[in-house]
Amino acid sequence: MERLTIPDKKIDGGLRRAIIDAREVRKEAMTIYWSLKKYEDTELTxxxxxxxxxxxxxxxxxxxxxxxxxxxxxxxxxxxxxxxxxxxxxxxxxxxxxxxxxxxx
Structure with a gap:
């Protein structure tokens, strides 16, 4: 499966979250939606x-x-x-x- 999110980076004492550009998220919104729907339709945790x-x-x-x-x-x-x-x-x-x-x- 192609990754649609940016993975967190491990640092001493925890994780560092990547900065997300909302404009880029909007461009990919439907791709993200349909991928999430496929996952949710499996009903698996x-x-x-x-x-x-x-x-x-x-x-x-x-x-x-x-x-x-x-x-x-x-x-x-x-x-x-x-x-x-x-x-x-x-x-x-x-x-x-x-x-x-x-x-x-």
Whole structure:
């Protein structure tokens, strides 16, 4: 994802925020709006996104670039079992069942 904001810089004792030129923000307002909308439509928290990013990295380490949907679902079923989250296990298994019925992999 292309970054739309200026990252903070670490300094001794905290963070230094970048100065923002409001005129430049106005020029990019709709791009920023649509990117924010895409993020909000996922209904994921920043913490959940970081968990998914970590999980994707693990999957890439295991499977390389050739990951199927079912492999991803199986990974999350195992992950949620290990986390003791039976509700998410059930939802992931239902997704797998739907995919099998529709003939997708």
């Amino acid at each position: 920043p913490e959940q996104i970081m968990e998914l990013k970590e999980a994707v990295q693990k999957l890439e380490n295991i499977f390389g670039d050739e990951i199927t949907v079912n492999q991803v679902i199986d990974f999350f079923v195992d992950f949620y079992i290990a986390q003791g989250d039976p509700d998410r296990v059930e939802k992931a298994e239902l997704l797998t069942t739907k995919k099998l019925r529709s003939g997708r992999s």
